[in-house]
Amino acid sequence: MVPEASFTSYYGRPVINAPVWRSPEVPGYLFLGGLAGTSSLLAAGAALTGRPGLRRGAALGAASAIGLSGVALVADLGRPERFANMLRVFKVTSPMSVGSWLLTAYGPAAGLAALADVAGILPRTRRAATLTAGALGPAIATYTAVLLADTAVPAWHEGHRELPFVFAGSAATAGAGLGLLVAARPENAPARRLALAGTICELVAANVMVHRLGLLAAPYRNGRAGRLMRQGEAFTLVGLAGSLLAGRSRTLGVLAGAALLGASACTRFGIFEAGMASARDPRDTVVPQRERLERRGLGDRAVASGTGAPGSDGAR
């Protein structure tokens, strides 16, 4: 660890510019995208195994969540009337570009699946749309982790190995929560099992990430982000316990479902806020970079880039 005294900054001002993304639009989308993606997966599973109640409820939930997301995302643009410019190009280097194309494919499929299901028409189209949405759902649920980590925001970028697993776990938690809300016993059995897997994955991945971040754990533990993360954990534990008992009572199932949805939302909002706090703190940017330089033995850049350094001319 670098001692505190070695940290300097320009009047305490942040080094990077903080994201201009608004809350609740963007963290709300992180949550709703995960909810929609996993719900579509549940709907597809229900379609394949003959559970029409779960299928209809999950498909409807997915379509509503992704519809709301679309509105939130367009509203967050600086120039909403130009949202279609997202589809000018396809770039794998831009997770937002990949996400735009994913949403373009997924959104209509999820919408069609729900519409056909509720109206009780076009059974073959409904099946195809349900399975398409189910296949794209997991990508919708997890690509947002890449979207956040592919920035210079230290608390997001340095957590890039764990963040997709936190998001997958959080999405599973949300989808399972919705499944428990919309389906009764015995159709909600898959949702109960998914709640168990999702909550454990979310808890473990989030704790591993925060533990591994070292200095950068602070934004996840302090302030508003810290409160949200702790609330998320509490909701997760309540939801986990509730889902274990949800097979016995419908009321317990509904309560557990609500707790699981709350858990997922708190985690996503917490991670969003942690990144915002981390972007504003120059220490989060400077200290890990300083440590990196020192590990490479380049602590003093004056020496490293000086005229005396062998090969400094040859590199041109």
Added chain:
Amino acid sequence: MTETTARAPRRVSFSLLERGDPADATGYRAHLERVGFFTDTSVCIGCKACEVACKEWNGVPDDGFRLTGMSFDNTGGLSGNTWRHVAFVETHAPAADAGDGELRWLMASDVCKHCTHAACLDVCPTGALIRTEFGTVVVQDDVCNGCGYCVPACPFGVIGRREHDGRAFKCTLCYDRLRAGMLPACAQTCPTDSIQFGPLDDLRMRAERRLRELQDAGVSSARLYGEDPEDGIGGAGAFFLLLDEPEVYGLPPDPVVTTRDLPCLWAHAAVAAAGLVATALTCFFGRRR
């Protein structure tokens, strides 16, 4: 408003794959020499003529008339509305420089680095950010839809979204002036030649010479920043001679383009997504109770 009439080349730029000249890698068949800035902060007098010239020429709106209490710097930092920013650092000179610990003023004019591996360009989902034929990075303001992704992607905190406009803006390295064979406004106006404009290779040689001069004169704290093509951004198109650690001026000590880790990011997300599918489908097996 800046008119950026740059024609994007057919191929979308993936700056990660670029080696050598970024304009080559972008797909320009015949293009000009890569140009940039060498900002020698050792001769900066903090006059802010660069800030004014930039605002005047590019029609950049004001960024609020506030007093910051940060020495003579009431600009604060780079943003959509500030494309040149003069930092004022009041510090005690290191004893090694025979400064006797007396008060020393550091002044430095910061600007977009026009990175070889530019994160803003990589993450831009609309293709509004492009590599020009000069090797610089420019936002096409008729394409940008204000998604804001470039803002946290930049490791230097350069680009910003203009509040009432909604689009992202940053230094264009005076793209319009370059096309007309003129110097960028800031370099044109700089009274001490602290801001030097030219072909990047020439500037690097000039910078090495200046660094040697200063070190021979006993200024051991002098160092170049952003000139190394082996650094985390593949070398900056606008680099600096500094008299203290980069973070003293508000610059990151070891900037790395975030997309360098993108293959690793996508791989982890793919495993997580596959895990989600496997887990969810497994949940459908077992007793129906």
